[in-house]
Amino acid sequence: MTETYDAIVLGAGAAGLFCAATAGQRGKRVLLLDHADQPGKKILISGGGRCNFTNMHTAPDRYLSSNAHFAKSALSRYTPADFLELVEAYGIAWHEKTLGQLFCDGSAKQIVAMLLEECAKGGVAVHCGDALGEIAHGDGLFRAAFGGRAASAPALVIATGGPSIPKMGATGAAYDLARQFGLKVVQPRPALVPLTLAGDEALFRDLSGVSTEVIARCGKAAFREAALFTHRGLSGPAILQISSYWQRGQTVTTQFLPDRAEGWLREAKRERPRTSLRKVLGEGLPERLVDVLCARLGLSGELGALSDKALAAAEATLARWPFVPDGSEGFAKAEVTAGGIDTGGLSSKTMEARKVPGLYVIGEAADVTGWLGGYNFQWAWASARAAGLAI
Template structure:
């Protein structure tokens, strides 16, 4: 039996961050994981360059049953704090659009940085063994891993959600949380492509076509969320950054609206008719050719001069608010993250500790806090891990 101050389950971003910070605070920490490689999601993220944070990481850009829960952790460990750490390790980085920060080199640099920080904190890493019995008695948690037994007054659940199962992801965190009396908000795939039913099969013929749009969710109640980025038509439905963003808000049965001509002024088709009456709707659309042809066919307008102004006004409205009705998503296999998870109602927003069971913590993707596309989820991993590390 090995004694520690804290046992961290999961060697992903949140778990490594928590372990490193706690270790450097003088805590004896062990990290346990069934996988043989730490930071597996980090390694594949951002096309292998890791979109490690976002300058605009505020609570309003996260999806949660409690929209205020993330404020404390994000406010106390900011994107700039993590960037300072990156720069201290001499990792070159660059900023893309919308506040997204990436490594110039490899995502493995971020993993190496976190492992280096763990080494500074004298953290023990035990990887590649199956987790066995996990229990709690006499204010101590006991965890069996790869035939060994570990005991500590603090246990941190950092095993993530079920997105990208090929990396070994499972719903383990939820099962463990329930066993210790925490509730779980039903998890569903997020930042994931949407699939379209057969009646919208016309758009499958456009597979590979991408265009800038404003895509929005159309919830049954309340106000939707819209994103101005690219949409991509696929052989199964819709993808691209704008659609991945919307997928975190979309629920079965709801529509998705797409403005296919963002920024177009009212009356633009009537103006095009006056300028080129023999021109076609397809030619007038500021869209890739195949997409323009398909939309004109659905709308039923050919030569502009043959259409009434009322018909063109209706076409404008439809192009600015094209409704798709997805019949699902491509599931956890293609989802970058998970919406839902361990309910925040049972956790302290300051420390991430379970309210009813001192010493139990939950951080990262395992918790019902999901960020937008573009480095937000990594920043939640760093911030929630840091917050827990102050308390273990």
């Protein structure tokens, strides 16, 4: 016997839970399915277990997509303040870290519990722990098989995310479904991911654990945050941010000592000619990093013994130190997936597929990828809300 619903939502992550709750509270009969043994597993590990649930500086230009304008509508209609109002209604204490990032004071479990309670208020049927079987479509209905059961509904929501963090059960199922229904897929790739170094640059891997503030650049993108050297290459917020813009073969430049004005080394030479280059660099950089940079620059000794030309060249190199990553740590370490189901085939107002009435794509499954720091959660809430109100 086939169970009947108004909507079937695939994926009980941030977007799926919020979409199901939104539609359910509008009186729709909703079935929420996930192959994982519990809902919200990625939410639980996010933000170090405290869930960076939104960012107060959310704006469309902080998202990557083949259609730069696609996210504008949903983001404008459901804002960080809107989600924060819900969080506060549940008495969840929160705090703002740097750059507008909002976290729970307690645990990410509070966000999952809130979303499940919102689903309960809407009478959503939540079913986890069974692999999804065949998805079929005909006569205006979508049919889904799961755990020896079957369900049908005039609306189907793809909220299964991307393949990042496969150990949490992530797969590329969204893309298979998209192709099944004739939707295009923008090549998925790891985003917000550590970059790897090889060859001559492998020397920097000896600095594993060393961190310093930099401005990381790739193309027109630039981020000022911490960079962290790892046993495989580069990580830290600045590098994770720039990784979303990086393509294989491109150079990533890092500006060490970003607060130093042009000519600072030559000025230091005039003021303290007997001070060593190593000591001057060490006033703003970790000791182990200074050793490597000095060796690479080929400069040592007192500033007074170095020519202005050599110091000017050192300044220029430190301001745009080039790294050519040989790759990334892949989907296993990527926080999100860039690319995904092509937004060209979706309505920016409702997230519905233009050529397949009743089919919706939300969250990370779509080709919309936010910056690090709560932006991807805000896209999940906003796109879920848009679809939940349209079903």
